[in-house]
Amino acid sequence: MPVTEYKPKIVAFCCNWCSYAGADGAGSARLSYPAEVKVIRVPCSCRVNPMFILRAFQRGADGVIIAGCHPGDCHYTSGNYFTRRRMTLLFSMLDYLGIERERTRVEWISAAEGAKFSKTMNEFCATVAALGENKRLEDLRCKK
Amino acid sequence: MQEMMEKRALELLADGTVNRVLGWSVGEFPYDMTPAVFRSAEDLKDRFVYNDFCGANLSKYLIKESKGEGKILVFLKPCDTYSFNQLIAEHRIKRENVYVIGIECYGKADVEKLKAMGLSGITGIQMKNGEYVVETVYGNKTVKASDATAERCLSCKSKKHVVFDELIGEDGDVVEDCNRFDMVEKLEAMTPDERFAFWRGELSRCIRCNACRNVCPACSCEQCVFDNPNSGVAQKAAVNSFEENMFHIIRAFHVAGRCTDCGECSRVCPQHIPLHLLNRKFIKDMNEFYGEYQAGADPDARPPLGTYTKGDREPNEGGNK
Amino acid sequence: MKKLSLAKLYDFFAAIAAKEALYLPVNNEVGKAEYKRWSEGVELSHQLNTLRSAKDFFFPQTENLMEFKMEGKKIDIIDTREACDDFVIFGVRACDAASFDILDRVYLVDPVDSYYKNRREHGTVITHACGKPAETCFCGTFGIDAADPKGDITVWDVEDGYVFRANTEKGEKLMAATADLFEDTDDKAVKAEQDKVREILAKMPLADLTTEGVGAGLTKEVFDRPEWASLSESCLGCGTCTFVCPTCQCYDIRDFDTGHGIQRFRCWDSCMYSDFTKMSAGQPRPTQLERFRQRFMHKLVYFPDNNDGVFGCVGCGRCLSRCPISMNIVKVMKTLAKGGNK
């Protein structure tokens, strides 16, 4: 019997002005990133409400990553600075509740950094794959 | 204390400074006082009470009451003044319609602690000289008042009134070594597995009654996201562990930077979930990451989540062990 | 009446648990009693009552009703009900046992709620007479005898053991199955225990609470009482009283999209919540006054109106100790009894 490799489900919230273009850049440079990464485009990384992250986990995500502009480069001047504070607190809280902190991540990826996008996603996928399925923030109703 | 408060309230009602008084009214037992609005001298004389069991934070009622006709007198304990100030900062209370009398407080009593000592059938509690003589149908028992002090008061952060129009009793100081983060630190020192087990045990008891939210002075939204049918999270189910996690994480997050750590959430939880430990985690993190901040202390201060610096720490760095 | 020696209580639990699920009050991590499933090593709580009521067993906080599979314009309806296994609840107090009768009057009248009925039929209730009532107890007001609870089997603490009395066929059957653990006894020890408890109850602060001013046929009089305004004034509109209440039976029906279907579930709801009666067309109960009044009118007037005078409260006292602002049915009843002819 062939052992099917465990593929984690990853949700990536990508800022429209940088990381989303970075994903494009990765594509045009023929740099691959795992198919398990589902990209959701947001107007700014600071659009990501903590509830989005929790709901992603509820709906079966094993890892959630937010990718935004480098601090100082926000299209809206300061959005990502607020993202940074919010996510710092949220991730710390998830950790405090005993939920693996490696499942959540924030990365700053500019439109020019296709390679970084690809590398980040590959690394994040590998990290989450090593953790296995999300069991601590799951909603059994959503499991098949 | 009660006499002084009642006397002053009667004076202010009589001279027209205020037309209502927000205080506590007598209960069935010595420990179950209900917050109440008194509109006449007769009513005050009839029902007004103040004792060690008057723990409720009255500031939340002012959101509604301060919008009423005329000025209202309110009695605030030191910790309540922080909530009041925070609500002022958020423009939820009309300051000019409230007359605040700060009342000194050396810690409130928690009847649950008396009951946990096995005291039942309580018919009276005589309070004097740091002792409670608890009269029950099963006999009387004398307990040290300090043994019945509410958990939240044992780590009181401040005996100072940050806002008042006048004081009854002494104003105190901010308590520097209040140890209020001890339990948070203890949890942080645990392994993730232990922390997970701890919170699962606690949060799984949640019955989603919304008492924590409704009593919280920081939860002053006109419509809560959890009541909004269009939010996608307006589920009332208490199942499957996810719903409770979601509710409590998001609630704590929504009040982060605005929570004054008054402890009402844990006081009212019918399931005795230590909800304040979630809020305190945020407070502790914000203190460590962004500098000391006490919500409500200064209504003009920028809340940590409403500002930033260019060199803030990165989310991936982690805080716990 | 049969007697079980102190030492044999856990043998009795084991004998039941060998055949069906047994639930009993157990002290939880914060030292409060809650119902848990018994297994070897689990200890019976000696507290007067559980934080949550026993209604969960028949009317759980959340339960799935059905599922839908949606495909294009097509809807498949899937009945997800499963056969309920027999179970036993041990240690139910007189008040909670009486609450089952009240729930029955809602859920077992035509049209019968099949979800509730299913569980009710499979559950055996063993009640435990109260030995040490609390000041918040007022079951006597509603004619409930804490010293002689109903249920399929009643158990009394006596000096050197427990006395059991089967009240129903279900109870007889259960006792017959464990007959070898019991010895015959008379009712002397029970009578003594009952006398003791009734004497204590008479001394309780709420012993003289009456239903004066409320009851069947008083809708108009009570509804229009001006006191509702001050009574409801400090109500926070949370659902604590309704959720800890053994007789509150309102529910909501909601859908949850699982990503692979729609689950329709019902969950407890509270008339204290602002969205309870909210419609797109309007809100008949716009302020907490109306919502607060509804809860007490329902328990003290409407319910008796429809149920031969039986009140929708059993005096368990949970709301007295759990309400965040200590407003409760006792304060309401006393206020309504005062100057009732206004």
Next chain:
Amino acid sequence: MEETLIPYAGIVTKITGQTPDVKTFRVEAPEGGKLFEHKPGQCAMLSVPGVSEAMISITSSPTNKEYMEFSVKKCGCLSGWLHGMDEGQMITVRGPYGRPFPVDDELAGKNLVFVAGGIGLAPLRSVINYVRDNRDKYGRVDIIYGSRSKDDLVYYDEIVSEWMNTPDFHVHLTIDREQEGWDGHVGFVPNYIEEVGLNPINTCALMCGPPIMIKFSLPNLLKVGFDKTQIYTTMELRMKCGIGKCGRCNIGNKYVCKDGPVFRFDQLDELPGEY
């Protein structure tokens, strides 16, 4: 009877736009025919899983043996969804719920007056068509129906082509404000009641419409000689279970879903004024 709260699936075979914000949905069982039988005035719980569930009155007459109809005004969650869907869509239906109009008892042999405003005609239409199909069992019929404008009159075509041509049927239409192309009566329903000249003897009135219309129509009906025991109305409250258990539609000792929605006005007087 046991109730499981489990609905039937029905197919919406026809959607008719009545007014700019009211559509009528024809529902049939997947194998054809009606999902269940009902009596005039009864309601059913319509639902689209994942959207919402709502109590809607059955507007078709029980004498219609082929299908059921529901007229829905677009105002909330479910109604919005229904208005956006296409024919052929399945929805779920459970019922029938509530007490009907007493068409075979108290109303039998009587003259009937129907007073309706806006979408309030929907539950009455079931009775009206039942009366038309059992014409010999009832006397003179007066229908006073008003709406904001001509476009807001539901079932307008049916009223004109069928109701107006039924023997001894007297239809009085009115709209709130003058409108081009309208040569009928202009004015509010309550006032129109006084103008049309009703004879209360051996007559029952059935009324349904917005609360404000009911509020002002009742005194006018009383003024022209009706007694509260002759006037019926149907009520609306938020409902969830439909079987008098979930507690939502509780008013006084009544549950609107089970003991209503049809009430006689003298019965309403016994309930607290909370609707």
